[in-house]
Amino acid sequence: MPLFPVYSRFNFTPVRGSGSYLYDADDRAYLDLYGGHAVISIGHNHPHFQQKLRSQINHLTYYSTSVQIPLQKELAEKLATQSGLAEHQLFLCNSGAEAVENALKIASFYQGRREVIAFRRSFHGRTSAAVNITDKEAIKAPLNKSFPVSFYSFEDLAAIQKQLAQRKTAAVIIEGIQGWAGIYAPQAGFLQQLQVLCRKYDTLLLLDEIQSGYGRTGNFFAFQNAGIEPDLVTMAKGMGNGFPLAGVLIHPKIKAKPGMLGTTFGGNHLACTAGLAVLEVIEKENLLQQAKQNGKYWQEQLQAIPGIAKVRGQGLMIGIEMDFPIAKLRKQLLEEYHILTGSALNPNVLRLLPPLNLSTEAIDYFNQSLQQVLLHQTTYA
Numbered sequence: 001m002p003l004f005p006v007y008s009r010f011n012f013t014p015v016r017g018s019g020s021y022l023y024d025a026d027d028r029a030y031l032d033l034y035g036g037h038a039v040i041s042i043g044h045n046h047p048h049f050q051q052k053l054r055s056q057i058n059h060l061t062y063y064s065t066s067v068q069i070p071l072q073k074e075l076a077e078k079l080a081t082q083s084g085l086a087e088h089q090l091f092l093c094n095s096g097a098e099a100v101e102n103a104l105k106i107a108s109f110y111q112g113r114r115e116v117i118a119f120r121r122s123f124h125g126r127t128s129a130a131v132n133i134t135d136k137e138a139i140k141a142p143l144n145k146s147f148p149v150s151f152y153s154f155e156d157l158a159a160i161q162k163q164l165a166q167r168k169t170a171a172v173i174i175e176g177i178q179g180w181a182g183i184y185a186p187q188a189g190f191l192q193q194l195q196v197l198c199r200k201y202d203t204l205l206l207l208d209e210i211q212s213g214y215g216r217t218g219n220f221f222a223f224q225n226a227g228i229e230p231d232l233v234t235m236a237k238g239m240g241n242g243f244p245l246a247g248v249l250i251h252p253k254i255k256a257k258p259g260m261l262g263t264t265f266g267g268n269h270l271a272c273t274a275g276l277a278v279l280e281v282i283e284k285e286n287l288l289q290q291a292k293q294n295g296k297y298w299q300e301q302l303q304a305i306p307g308i309a310k311v312r313g314q315g316l317m318i319g320i321e322m323d324f325p326i327a328k329l330r331k332q333l334l335e336e337y338h339i340l341t342g343s344a345l346n347p348n349v350l351r352l353l354p355p356l357n358l359s360t361e362a363i364d365y366f367n368q369s370l371q372q373v374l375l376h377q378t379t380y381a
């Protein structure tokens with residue numbers, strides 16, 4: 001049976017992972033600076049993660065939400081202390097797009113409205129509502145376009161206010177930092193103004209932290225730089241370190257009704273165990289601080305490398321923009337230097353989303369390798 005060929009893949013087959021490294025069948029090490037789309041937060045096969053999952057497998061792997069699952073409460077309690085949103089409620093699901101679908105649904109239920117404001121270059125997932133609020137027509141099927149969505153540029157507050165004043169908008173959704181597009185961060189002042197407008201016109205502010213959250217920027221969530229408190233926050237990726245786990249944080253003013261949301265697999269025993277292991281490691285190893293410090297060091301070093309047009313990002317969410325498309329450069333980094341990196345919608349941007357406990361030695365190795373490659377950059381022109 002052929003696989004439905006929707007992905008473009010590197011000719012590379014990892015068989016084992018450890019920390020920031022992947023290994024092929026010949027046990028050759030590859031430095032993973034992409035974390036499989038920002039998913040590997042605490043490193044591949046972290047011993048604490050492995051031990052907790054093994055132990056849970058020996059007890060119970062799954063049962064549905066028709067029974068008590070104390071692990072869900074344990075996860076919610078840990079999130080309350082670590083996320084900075086102690087009063088918010090938690091709904092658990094399985095993937096980023098599913099978290100976005102549920103967050104939009106909550107906003108629409110709460111407001112009784114069906115219009116959404118999103119932003120240019122946004123990416124929120126590929127399921128029905130999530131792809132409708134993603135700024136890329138080519139990946140939307142006709143049935144996805146089932147509710148009105150308007151896309152604005154960052155800072156376009158006048159136009160946003162005009163639309164909000166009509167009081168038909170259920171939610172304004174914005175990524176903490178736009179990842180897929182090529183690492184573009186909204187200004188703190190803009191997020192603050194957006195919150196003011198949302199409150200003024202009774203619209204929910206929804207922060208998509210699926211890529212930028214869980215410590216990636218050095219804060220638990222990227223929006224915390226702006227000191228705002230969103231009504232809804234979506235999380236996934238780093239939350240389970242590779243185990244499918246996602247969630248929505250929901251403001252206490254929003255009350256649940258039985259059956260309003262639901263999922264068969266969401267918050268199962270193994271998923272919650274993975275989620276708990278991640279939070280325990282983030283706390284114990286002080287990974288937020290490490291991401292902040294190493295990200296700062298990395299960006300300073302990158303700024304000094306000749307041939308780089310721009311460096312953007314926060315913590316360990318970094319975009320390196322070149323004056324040329326980076327496809328060949330990525331291939332060369334993988335094949336000659338054994339370094340995995342990411343691409344973006346902007347073809348000139350190399351995207352770095354490594355594990356949060358990446359060492360400075362690994363950062364230095366990447367910088368030296370990139371410098372070597374850029375010495376020969378005429379071949380890319």
Ligand SMILES: Cc1ncc(COP(=O)(O)O)c(C=O)c1O
Pocket residue numbers: 037095096097098100123124125126175179180208209210211212236237
């Ligand atoms: C900001 C953002 N939202 C939503 C998603 C969708 O997540 P998933 O692929 O888990 O459905 C992604 C995935 O890249 C993302 O970066």
